[in-house]
Amino acid sequence: MSGIFSRISMIFRAKTDQALDKMEDPRQTLDYSYQRQLELLQKVRRGVADVATSRKRVELQATQLSTQADKLTQQAQKALEVGREDLAREALTRRSGVQQQMSDLQAQHAQLQGEEEKLTRASQRLQAKVDAFRTKKETIKASYSAAEAQTRINEAFSGISEEMGDVGLAIQRAEDKTQQMQARAGAIDELLASGALDDPTGTAKDDITLELEQLASTSDVEDELARMRASLPSGSGGAQPAITGQPAGQAQPVPPVQGYAAPQTQPEAQPGAGDLR
Amino acid sequence: MIVRILGEGQWRIEQDVVADLNRLDDQVEDAVQTGDEAELATALHALLEEVRTQGQPVPDDELSDSDLILPAADSTLVDVRELLSSSDQGLIPG
Numbered sequence: 001m002s003g004i005f006s007r008i009s010m011i012f013r014a015k016t017d018q019a020l021d022k023m024e025d026p027r028q029t030l031d032y033s034y035q036r037q038l039e040l041l042q043k044v045r046r047g048v049a050d051v052a053t054s055r056k057r058v059e060l061q062a063t064q065l066s067t068q069a070d071k072l073t074q075q076a077q078k079a080l081e082v083g084r085e086d087l088a089r090e091a092l093t094r095r096s097g098v099q100q101q102m103s104d105l106q107a108q109h110a111q112l113q114g115e116e117e118k119l120t121r122a123s124q125r126l127q128a129k130v131d132a133f134r135t136k137k138e139t140i141k142a143s144y145s146a147a148e149a150q151t152r153i154n155e156a157f158s159g160i161s162e163e164m165g166d167v168g169l170a171i172q173r174a175e176d177k178t179q180q181m182q183a184r185a186g187a188i189d190e191l192l193a194s195g196a197l198d199d200p201t202g203t204a205k206d207d208i209t210l211e212l213e214q215l216a217s218t219s220d221v222e223d224e225l226a227r228m229r230a231s232l233p234s235g236s237g238g239a240q241p242a243i244t245g246q247p248a249g250q251a252q253p254v255p256p257v258q259g260y261a262a263p264q265t266q267p268e269a270q271p272g273a274g275d276l277r
Numbered sequence: 278m279i280v281r282i283l284g285e286g287q288w289r290i291e292q293d294v295v296a297d298l299n300r301l302d303d304q305v306e307d308a309v310q311t312g313d314e315a316e317l318a319t320a321l322h323a324l325l326e327e328v329r330t331q332g333q334p335v336p337d338d339e340l341s342d343s344d345l346i347l348p349a350a351d352s353t354l355v356d357v358r359e360l361l362s363s364s365d366q367g368l369i370p371g
Contacts, residue, residue, distance in 0.1 A: 118284055122284060124337070125286055125337050128336075128337030128338045129337060129338070129340060131338065132337075132338040132339065132340050133340060136340060155340070155341070155342060156340045158342045159340035159341045159342050160340060162281060162342065162343055162346070166281065166283050166284060169283055169284065169349070170283075170284045170349075173284075173349075
């Protein structure tokens, strides 16, 4: 071949030789490398789990954003109902921003899912290789002849070492993609926190909601005032006694604190309260 | 000969197909040297497709060295250069 890619295969062989030179007895080498393979397989599985976790987090965020978009649509409708076109326009503008975020997120989510699938396949492949190595290891051990064993281990191990490097690359790529997604997710979290995107959980109210509520409460207040005005002319005299009656009620619990004269003071206190009137 | 596509696995290729692969590999090498990302994508895709269609997949439980290792289908110029430079250092990538 033209050589450009065959240089890459050197990477794996160099690694293999390094790993194998540490041991003198080929049978020891076999057990050692099998151990290493199991460790790596463990690492690969953790990698798959990490990517899956990130993917789920992104899914959660996409759901939040879609709730957000729905909410903004409702707000726009509500704003139109009370005749505030400017508010409705603002809400729709924000919604298109949120939708943009959503579609970006979805594209990256698909990419991440692809990586996850690849990684899962790679991990299954590695598992098969490791299993094959275990079988071969026992065969080699049984028919042990130092020179022959060493050669066969070298072959077997560089086969599996390649696979490890391969899976290692797949993990790294998936991690890179995950980090991209996490950076984006973090940015969205910050936007939510700063209020640029409002919190879809509804714990904090954004300005559109506030203004709509203000409009609603203003009209409620006007209605109430109108009703009150209507009933005003006859009601002014009757309200007073009800208000002054309150101090009399509060005075009642006080006398028992004096203790010894409780039964006596209580009847006295009530006429006293009556005097206030 | 056995060819590995990174991230996908190994394929066994007959000797008479290798000449074709060589031609495609040259295109990939040119693209890397001229730094043409689009050209690299096209050439790499053609090369990998050739391997996939002409080769026999090596079973997962067979342990064998690859004679040749090709970058993953969606590798960028940076990725390929990195693979090549790390091979100079004799380190396992990833």
